[in-house]
Amino acid sequence: NAGVTQTPKFQVLKTGQSMTLQCAQDMNHNSMYWYRQDPGMGLRLIYYSASEGTTDKGEVPNGYNVSRLNKREFSLRLESAAPSQTSVYFCASRRDRTNTEAFFGQGTRLTVV
């Protein structure tokens, strides 16, 4: 009963390095999301994908790219990491565009030094 799985759970990067955060869901959901969570800021939407083949910017997309690889997988890429991207990243999925709740992964704690 995996739900939403994120990898890795922890990562330390040097400024300027690149990396990809992976997310997969096994609930046959159409919509997937990437959020970052910072103290005092709550969950902020980076990018989302309403359905396979589409992606849209959220509130804080700068410095990130995404790929909806297939219906199950939605990855987040940092091309040139900056200390301001130190955060906890959460992937989430929802069944569709209607009034359904989202389910979250366990998060990736990323530190950029």
Next chain:
Amino acid sequence: EDQVTQSPEALRLQEGESSSLNCSYTVSGLRGLFWYRQDPGKGPEFLFTLYSAGEEKEKERLKATLTKKESFLHITAPKPEDSATYLCAVPYGNNRLAFGKGNQVVVIP
């Protein structure tokens, strides 16, 4: 402009001391309101969905209610294991989901 505002930001309760958390929203044409619980180091865990004013949902010591402008999460006779951050969220725009900053609850034995 924030879509969702939660208050109070932090709350310390004695075990057994009931209280309420508030979530106010500004989106028009509400398409549901969701409550989540988040424990330290973990992802948010879904609790309730409310769709229309007057609706109530209950789970153990938690009861969520909804009006046209806000939602309340009532914690009745809390226990230390109810300590967590409670988040509310609303859908808006094209399939987006906006979250409040959360209510951090600590229940002291």
